[in-house]
Amino acid sequence: MTRTSFGEPRIVFQNVIKQFGPKTAVNGVSFEVRSGEIFAFLGPNGAGKTTSIKMICGLMKPTSGQVLVCGHAAGTAEARSRIAYVPDQPFLYDKLTGREFLTFVTQMYGMPPELATERISKYVQLFEIEGFLDQLCEGYSQGMKQRLVFASALVHEPEVLVVDEPFVGLDPRSARIVKRTFVDQARSGVAVLMSIHLLSIAEDLADRIGIINHGKIISMGTLGELRDNLAHDGSLEDLFLAITGDSEGEPGGDKAADAVAEGLLP
Amino acid sequence: MSPENELKSMVAAINPEVLDKNSKASLKLLRGRIFHNLLADLWQNNRLRLAIAIFCCTIFWLGMFVLFFGGFEFVESFRLTSEIYEYLFGIFFFTLFVMLFFSNGIIIYAGLFHSRETNWLMTQPLAEDRIFIHKFVESFAFASWGVLLLGSPVLVAYGLSIRAPALFYISILPLLIAYVGIPAGLGSCSAMIIAWMVPRRPKTILLCLISILVFSLVFFIWRLVRTPGTALTADWMDAFLNRLQFSRHPLLPSRWMSFAVVNLGTGKFIVGLQYLFVTITNAAMAWLTATWVSHKILRIAFYRAQGERSARRRKASNAIDKFFNRIFWFIDPHVRLLMIKDARCFLRDPAQWSQFIIFFGLLAAYFWNIRKFSSNLDNLVWRNLISFLNLSVTALLLATFTSRFIFPMMSLEGRNAWMLNLLPVRRSQILWGKFTFSFSLSLFASELLLIISDLQLGVYPAIVVSHVLLIMVICAGLSAISVGLGAKMPNYRETDPSKIAAGFGGTLNLVVSLLFLLMTIGAVSLPCHLYFIGIQSAEGFRNFDLKWSSDQFQFWLIVAMIFSIAIGVLAVLVPIRIGLRQLAEQEF
Numbered sequence: 001m002t003r004t005s006f007g008e009p010r011i012v013f014q015n016v017i018k019q020f021g022p023k024t025a026v027n028g029v030s031f032e033v034r035s036g037e038i039f040a041f042l043g044p045n046g047a048g049k050t051t052s053i054k055m056i057c058g059l060m061k062p063t064s065g066q067v068l069v070c071g072h073a074a075g076t077a078e079a080r081s082r083i084a085y086v087p088d089q090p091f092l093y094d095k096l097t098g099r100e101f102l103t104f105v106t107q108m109y110g111m112p113p114e115l116a117t118e119r120i121s122k123y124v125q126l127f128e129i130e131g132f133l134d135q136l137c138e139g140y141s142q143g144m145k146q147r148l149v150f151a152s153a154l155v156h157e158p159e160v161l162v163v164d165e166p167f168v169g170l171d172p173r174s175a176r177i178v179k180r181t182f183v184d185q186a187r188s189g190v191a192v193l194m195s196i197h198l199l200s201i202a203e204d205l206a207d208r209i210g211i212i213n214h215g216k217i218i219s220m221g222t223l224g225e226l227r228d229n230l231a232h233d234g235s236l237e238d239l240f241l242a243i244t245g246d247s248e249g250e251p252g253g254d255k256a257a258d259a260v261a262e263g264l265l266p
Numbered sequence: 267m268s269p270e271n272e273l274k275s276m277v278a279a280i281n282p283e284v285l286d287k288n289s290k291a292s293l294k295l296l297r298g299r300i301f302h303n304l305l306a307d308l309w310q311n312n313r314l315r316l317a318i319a320i321f322c323c324t325i326f327w328l329g330m331f332v333l334f335f336g337g338f339e340f341v342e343s344f345r346l347t348s349e350i351y352e353y354l355f356g357i358f359f360f361t362l363f364v365m366l367f368f369s370n371g372i373i374i375y376a377g378l379f380h381s382r383e384t385n386w387l388m389t390q391p392l393a394e395d396r397i398f399i400h401k402f403v404e405s406f407a408f409a410s411w412g413v414l415l416l417g418s419p420v421l422v423a424y425g426l427s428i429r430a431p432a433l434f435y436i437s438i439l440p441l442l443i444a445y446v447g448i449p450a451g452l453g454s455c456s457a458m459i460i461a462w463m464v465p466r467r468p469k470t471i472l473l474c475l476i477s478i479l480v481f482s483l484v485f486f487i488w489r490l491v492r493t494p495g496t497a498l499t500a501d502w503m504d505a506f507l508n509r510l511q512f513s514r515h516p517l518l519p520s521r522w523m524s525f526a527v528v529n530l531g532t533g534k535f536i537v538g539l540q541y542l543f544v545t546i547t548n549a550a551m552a553w554l555t556a557t558w559v560s561h562k563i564l565r566i567a568f569y570r571a572q573g574e575r576s577a578r579r580r581k582a583s584n585a586i587d588k589f590f591n592r593i594f595w596f597i598d599p600h601v602r603l604l605m606i607k608d609a610r611c612f613l614r615d616p617a618q619w620s621q622f623i624i625f626f627g628l629l630a631a632y633f634w635n636i637r638k639f640s641s642n643l644d645n646l647v648w649r650n651l652i653s654f655l656n657l658s659v660t661a662l663l664l665a666t667f668t669s670r671f672i673f674p675m676m677s678l679e680g681r682n683a684w685m686l687n688l689l690p691v692r693r694s695q696i697l698w699g700k701f702t703f704s705f706s707l708s709l710f711a712s713e714l715l716l717i718i719s720d721l722q723l724g725v726y727p728a729i730v731v732s733h734v735l736l737i738m739v740i741c742a743g744l745s746a747i748s749v750g751l752g753a754k755m756p757n758y759r760e761t762d763p764s765k766i767a768a769g770f771g772g773t774l775n776l777v778v779s780l781l782f783l784l785m786t787i788g789a790v791s792l793p794c795h796l797y798f799i800g801i802q803s804a805e806g807f808r809n810f811d812l813k814w815s816s817d818q819f820q821f822w823l824i825v826a827m828i829f830s831i832a833i834g835v836l837a838v839l840v841p842i843r844i845g846l847r848q849l850a851e852q853e854f
Contacts, residue, residue: 021466054572057389061569075565077285081391091386093296094759095303104299107292108390110284136303138759 006207007035009068010160010191011056016065018051018215025051026062027215033191035159038182040206041195044244048215049195050088053164056193057085070159081109084153088165088195090145094138098129098148101137102155109156116155123151127177142169150178154185161185163194167201179205199237213244289396297403315770322773323415330419338427348528349507351424355524356513358420362413363449363520364479370405371453375468377401378564379461379571388568398560402454402553410446417442421527430531437530437542441523444542444549448519451552455559462563465570476620484631519548586613597702600691604699605706608675612707622671625663626711633719647798649723654791656719657733660712661740661787665779672704672748673775674766676845680758693849697753701842704745712737728820729794732827736790739830743782743837750841751775754848782837786830793822 011033018026026048033039041049054060055067058075069079092101099120106116124130127147132140140148146169153161161182167175182205186192196202202209203223210220219226226239308316341350378384378401387397421438424430460471489509495502514521522541530538590606597605613619633656679696716737720730755771766772797819814822 058565059385059388059568060572061566075569077391077393080389081285083389085389087386089382091382093300093383095300095307096296097303100299100303104292104296105390107295108288108392110288136307 006037007189009033010035010070011039011162011193012066012068013052013056014066014068016052016055016062016067018048018055018060019063025215026055028065029212029215029217030065031210031217031220033160033193035189035191036186037207038186038192038194038205040202040209041193041212042197042199042202042209042240043195043212047212047244049212050164052212053085053162053193053195056160056162057083081156082158083160083162084156084158086149086153086161086163086166088168090149092137092140092145092148095136097136098133098140101148102133102152105152105155111156119155119157120151123155126181127151127174143171143174146170147174147177150181154181159190161190161192163192165196166194167196167198199240211240211243219243285391286393286396289392293392293396293400297400312770318770318777319773322777327415327419330416331423334420334423335427338424342427348532351528351531352521352524353507353510353513355424355527356518356520357510359445359520359523360513360518362417362445363518366409366413366446366449367453367456368475368479369453370409370450371457372472373405373408374401374454375457375461377405378457379568384568388565393561394564395557395561398454398458398564399557402450402556405454406446406450409450410443413442413446414439424527425531428531431533433535434527434530434538437526437538441526441542441545444546445519445523447549448545448552451549451556454556455552458556458559458563458567461571462567465567468571473620476624480624480627483628487628487631519545522548586610594702594706598695601695601699601702604691604696605703608700608703612671622667622711625667626715629660629663629715630718633715633722646801647795649725650729650794650798653720653723653725653729653733654787654794656723657716657737658783658787660715660719660737661744661783662780664708664712664741664744665776665783667708668704668744668748669772669776669779670767671763672700672745673752673772674757674763675700676749676752676849677756677758677760677766678763680756694846697749697842697845697849700749700752701745704749705741708745709738709741712741728823732790732794732823735827736786736830739834740783740786743786743834744779746838747779747782747841748775750843750845751778753845754841778841782833785833789826789829789833790823793819793826797822 009032011031013029013031016026016029017024029048029052031039041052043049051060055062056069056074058080061075067074070082072078072082096104102120102123103116106119111119124133127150129144129147129151132144137145137148146166150166153163163182166178166182170178179201182192182194186207194202194206206223208220208222209226210217211226212218219229221229341354378398381401384397384401387400418438421442422435425434425438460468464471490506493502493506493509495505512518513524522545526538526541526545528538529535529541586609587606590609591602594602594605676697679700713734716733717730720733725733751771751774755774757766757769757771760766760769797814800813
């Protein structure tokens with residue numbers, strides 16, 4: 001069931017434009033993700049999702065516009081200490097064990113040793129990684145790596161969680177753990193932004209969905225609002241294909257553009 | 267811990283001082299743990315690899331020491347002034363400086379702006395200058411290790427040849443490490459400034475710098491070989507040293523080093539220590555400057571490097587493709603396609619072809635001017651010796667080229683195995699494609715060099731023919747060794763070819779290649795040397811009673827060639843067979 005009341009805005013994206021030379025990857029995008037909210041970013045490949053996420057995490061700077069994380073400009077030390085980012089291709093040090101990696105992360109955040117041990121223990125149990133925690137990361141499978149990366153992202157209990165394609169390489173059990181974690185995090189007041197291709201997961205988890213195509217948000221709202229806006233009563237997949245123009249015989253891109261022009265969509 | 271205390275600790279982490287302290291401590295711990303685990307892993311799982319690495323380093327060190335000790339003893343026999351050593355070390359350290367500047371700049375650029383680690387570190391609450399220091403330490407340690415391995419045998423040999431006092435040997439380590447700091451700091455600053463100012467064209471800038479460097483080197487060599495007068499006479503020496511005068515410029519770190527080495531070696535401790543401290547303080551200054559630059563611009567440079575990459579379109583087909591298709595018309599079209607793919611990858615990576623062109627270009631410039639370098643070329647023994655030395659240098663260069671660029675190819679290909687496996691080609695064709703690519707590229711370059719060298723030297727036609735044949739055998743052998751061993755010992759985890767080449771497989775490949783060269787070149791050079799030393803006496807060589815007739819010489823030359831060709835055939839067949847067998851059983 002979709003929740004509707006959330007806290008303060010944790011991620012603010014205001015009229016953001018990002019250009020790579022002549023190419024505009026993100027074109028005047030605005031949205032907010034509030035405390036306690038799960039926001040799903042949907043869009044076809046090359047739509048601008050990862051670029052937007054990288055700007056939130058301080059890996060890229062907008063050409064114009066403003067990106068704020070918990071009221072601080074993205075990329076500043078204040079913003080970075082409040083955010084956790086799980087990229088689509090997570091990075092781990094091959095020659096560290098999982099435990100050493102988690103300890104390293106807690107030290108970076110200046111956690112006292114007792115608190116660090118307590119937190120590591122908590123997330124090790126949550127993600128069921130104790131079995132291989134003392135082995136070198138170079139021997140981990142994709143799923144093991146992904147679970148460790150999630151534990152490392154949450155171990156400092158961030159206020160904002162940004163995840164790019166979180167279910168790549170996860171088995172059903174791990175995927176369930178991650179889904180449950182998103183919900184638990186949101187309930188504890190964390191703002192969760194996930195970029196995702198699996199529409200069914202967005203349908204299940206997201207409080208709000210933003211659909212981006214060619215660098216522009218072409219539709220945003222709860223699933224119900226998206227359906228109402230486009231007078232569409234099918235699944236999210238049908239809706240997505242209709243909006244992004246991949247539906248059979250329907251030039252959805254044009255339809256969406258028309259909808260934007262008519263003010264039906266943001 | 268209570269939630270209040272927790273909150274306090276989190277807020278404290280945002281304070282710049284606490285942030286810096288956390289960054290410093292955690293990154294230091296990270297490096298310590300990685301280093302410890304790496305050594306433990308080597309000790310527990312790869313003792314053979316560790317032993318071979320230590321053995322190779324020891325052999326290299328001893329080889330360098332013996333070579334330079336002989337050289338210094340030779341120079342000492344002339345009882346020249348220490349000024350000669352200042353020039354020699356000035357040039358040596360200047361060359362080292364240029365190489366370290368470029369290598370550190372490139373390593374830091376790749377480490378800061380094209381690495382997944384930095385991408386991740388940039389999202390963490392770490393101070394930018396700490397991230398820079400973390401990457402700088404890595405690059406500095408790598409460079410220091412190389413310089414110690416190369417520089418310490420040279421300095422120890424110098425010290426022993428002039429009977430230097432103990433303080434000289436004690437100062438070798440701080441001298442060399444401090445010296446690395448200066449080009450490392452300056453190279454790092456340049457890398458960050460390039461990413462900050464010209465993020466779209468870093469490769470173009472690198473190419474321009476390398477072109478300027480090559481042009482300067484060629485000009486420098488050209489001037490040296492055109493020193494007027496008869497070689498090794500006093501006037502000639504004056505003029506020659508005059509052309510090296512630039513290496514004594516007081517602002518050059520190479521001069522500080524050469525003065526420190528020579529003065530400490532000859533017991534002039536005050537002056538020697540003064541130059542040692544000048545080097546150390548300048549290294550510290552370079553490091554501080556680089557850290558300050560990183561504090562100011564690293565994040566902005568990172569943003570620009572991430573977001574401003576060139577979107578240049580590449581043509582699907584070009585002259586190189588047509589060229590390959592024409593000259594390799596007899597090769598299976600699938601193998602030809604794989605070769606064209608490799609050629610495209612090679613040509614689109616300036617790091618690969620620029621090194622190839624620089625080294626082969628410098629050798630070509632040297633061979634072209636070979637007659638200017640030596641007054642002994644009228645002597646048949648020396649002429650023969652120099653021609654074989656040129657052949658050996660070309661072959662050694664080829665061995666490093668195949669170890670650095672060809673050996674990692676199969677490892678890198680393994681990452682695309684999902685695609686290559688499904689293509690309508692046999693796995694063996696992939697291997698043969700790599701072999702043909704490497705063989706043709708190296709054959710073209712090395713034959714050209716050898717012919718220039720032999721024509722300039724005016725060696726016997728029979729020896730020219732033997733060189734042409736021998737280098738063909740060498741190209742085939744070296745290519746097969748690198749392709750075969752590359753398939754036998756792949757590293758599918760690593761994406762960086764230089765790290766694959768620097769690993770155990772790459773080192774073993776280089777050792778096998780060197781043994782192969784020793785056997786093939788040694789076999790052919792021996793009868794040639796024995797023949798010429800029998801017909802003409804030469805200064806520095808013992809006279810031999812063995813006097814072969816021309817027919818006897820040709821007979822032994824043919825025997826040696828047959829032996830070398832047989833070794834070459836084995837060097838092609840055995841590694842390729844090993845590689846093919848491994849590839850056939852390989853699971854990706």
